[in-house]
Amino acid sequence: MASGLAWNEYLPYTDPKNSQTAMLRSADPLRFVLQQQLVDAPGTIWSYNSGSTELLGAIIAKASGATLDAFAEKALFAPLGISDVGWWRFADGRPGAAAGLQLRPRDLAKIGQLLLQRGRWNDKQIVSEHWLDEATAPQIGPGDRLYFYGYQWWLGRSLVKRKALLWVAGQGLGGQRLIVVPSLDLVCVITAGHYRDEMQTWLPLLLLNQHVLAAAE
Numbered sequence: 001m002a003s004g005l006a007w008n009e010y011l012p013y014t015d016p017k018n019s020q021t022a023m024l025r026s027a028d029p030l031r032f033v034l035q036q037q038l039v040d041a042p043g044t045i046w047s048y049n050s051g052s053t054e055l056l057g058a059i060i061a062k063a064s065g066a067t068l069d070a071f072a073e074k075a076l077f078a079p080l081g082i083s084d085v086g087w088w089r090f091a092d093g094r095p096g097a098a099a100g101l102q103l104r105p106r107d108l109a110k111i112g113q114l115l116l117q118r119g120r121w122n123d124k125q126i127v128s129e130h131w132l133d134e135a136t137a138p139q140i141g142p143g144d145r146l147y148f149y150g151y152q153w154w155l156g157r158s159l160v161k162r163k164a165l166l167w168v169a170g171q172g173l174g175g176q177r178l179i180v181v182p183s184l185d186l187v188c189v190i191t192a193g194h195y196r197d198e199m200q201t202w203l204p205l206l207l208l209n210q211h212v213l214a215a216a217e
Contacts, residue, residue, distance in 0.1 A: 001149055002140050004040040005033070007049040012196075013173075020050040020098070029090060030058055046142045046149060050098035053152070057097025069095040079126050080114065082107040099173060105189045112180045112187035115168065136168045158205075160213045167208075175200035179208060184216050 011018040016025070019036075026032040033051035040047075057068045064071045069087050077085060084107065088100025095101075103111075114120075115136070119127035138148035138155055148155040154169040170178040175192030190207055194200035 001049055001052060002043050002046050003049060003052045004038050004042040004045065005036040005049065005051070006039045007036060007047055007051060009048050009050060023051050023054070029054060046140045053098035054096070067095065068097055076126065079121055079124065080107070080110045082110060105191055108178050109187050109189045112178050112189065115180050116182060116185065116187055158209045158213055160209065165213060173200070175204050177204040181213070186216055188212050
């Protein structure tokens with residue numbers, strides 16, 4: 001999220017000037033991302049950019065020699081026993097990397113538990129501990145928010161009973177949340193359908209802070 005490329009994803013997704021919307025409507029989405037003007041030195045300014053995540057998906061596909069969904073199935077879903085998966089696709093059949101993955105809450109929670117267990121599942125290392133340490137460490141801070149950002153993970157904190165609790169989260173459109181609180185050995189999954197209103201921003205945090213964390217021992 002710090003590529004330095006010009007990108008505006010703060011506009012409503014119904015607005016054709018939204019960069020992700022324009023990318024999705026382009027004939028070649030990956031080329032669209034790479035053709036954006038460089039406006040900041042890479043690695044210096046945080047700017048939410050779904051196009052960069054699409055580039056990551058393309059890199060994974062090229063490096064693995066498999067489509068993104070086939071790689072995910074082999075490397076992640078099958079080892080975790082996840083089989084009921086939906087995945088939005090581009091017109092050419094390529095699965096989206098930035099959005100569109102659909103999992104059951106219990107299966108999304110497995111990914112959170114995998115993170116909590118530092119990449120181990122059933123006594124087998126599925127994801128590198130070193131990689132997870134890097135991915136969930138603060139790499140850059142969004143200039144307009146209190147969060148930090150790792151590698152595709154949001155990093156935040158909540159105040160509960162006068163104690164700051166650190167958490168790691170995957171955040172999806174509409175209010176979908178996967179939240180891991182290591183100090184409490186806790187994985188929380190929240191699903192919602194607030195795709196076109198601001199409740200998707202604050203409601204999951206309200207549920208986490210006032211109900212889930214307040215009830216945790």
